[in-house]
Amino acid sequence: MMRKNILITGASSGLGQEMARQYAALGRNLxxxxxRKEALQELAKExxxxFPEQQxxxxxxxxNDDAEVFHVFKEAKAQLGVLDRVIVNAGIGQGGSIGKGFFAANKRTAMTNFVAALAQCEAAMxxxxxxxxxxxxxISSVSSERGFRGAFTTYAAxxxxxxxxxxxxxxxxxxxxIAVTTIHPGYIATDIIDKGNTPPFMVDAPTGCKSIIKAIEKEVDKxxxxxxxxxxxxxLLAWLPLRMMRKFS
Known part of the structure; x- marks a missing residue:
């Protein structure tokens, strides 16, 4: 079954932007x-x-504005008639080691990546x-499988x-x-990746999103x-001792 009408959050950059490009090429309404309204408008124009036949x-x-999340999702359904798929993608990767003065940034990450995601799931469901x-x-992450140190501590949580x-x-x-899917991307080159510390097995956004969309279209559990x-x-992550996990940052 083809899901024709798709809502993507965090669509102005990174994985969201590339998923939008690839889904438009597949003939979906988005x-x-x-x-960032201007970035969205530029993407929509492109x-x-x-693909002039797509909406x-x-x-x-x-x-992070809970009321606005519910309003926008309902408005999307009203305009399209049916909302077939919602991709909860918006997220950030700010923060640092716990107890080193990064509470404000860690809290922003926690609120955006989890509490705001909860609101999106509620509105979609x-x-x-x-x-x-x-x-x-x-959109979760491979980092969900273990605790990580430093800047990844709150993000992984x-x-x-x-x-x-x-x-x-x-x-x-x-x-x-109703299908429910969790996607756990590995390292995909987006703005959230530290350009000065290229991680192993990293792929570019088009390659990574092609894999993501393939899994989404199969509607797998995860x-x-x-x-x-x-x-x-x-x-392998599940078996790594903590001394080896310290190498990830």
Whole structure:
């Protein structure tokens, strides 16, 4: 079954922007959500010129504004008639080691990556339950599999939280015509990656998003992408001793 109408948060840059490009090429109607209206408008103009047969809606949204999340999602459904898929993608990677003065940045990451994601899941699932159909997708991370040090401590914790939240939603709607998918990307080159510290196995955004979309289209419960090496690395992470985990930062 093709999900025609797709809403993507965090669509102004990174994975969200590239997913929008690839989904437009697949013939889908898109609702582009992010704080930066001008960036969304530029992307919408680009996509509309290449794919004039698609509906490309721009809906500026600060995902940390709970009321606005519910309003925008409902408005998207009203304009398209049916909302087939919501990709909860918006996130940040600010922060540092706990207890070293980074509380404000760590809190921003926790609020954006988990609390705001909860609001997006709530808003999407309200619509899907009303429709008795839909596909919720959350973007977690391979880092959700373990605790990480330094700048990744809070980030990894939020990604573990969203993975657990998504699985709980999946259990809640088991045997209902609502699909729920968690995507765990490995290292994909976006603005969130520190350009001065290139991690291993990193791929560019088009390659990474191609793997993400392939998994989403299959509507799997969860996927670690790209499959190689992350479907294997996730298991290796579980066995790494803490002294080796300290090398990740």
């Amino acid at each position: 609702v582009l959500c992010a704080r 996509l509309s010129e290449k 490309i809606l721009v809906m500026p949204l600060d995902v 309200e619509i899907f339950r009303e429709q008795n159909d839909g596909h919720l997708v959350t 939020t990604k573990a939280g969203i993975a657990s939240l998504t699985e709980g939603i999946r259990i809640d709607v088991l045997h209902k015509p 996927a670690f992408v790209p499959t190689w090496p992350w479907a294997v690395v996730r298991y």
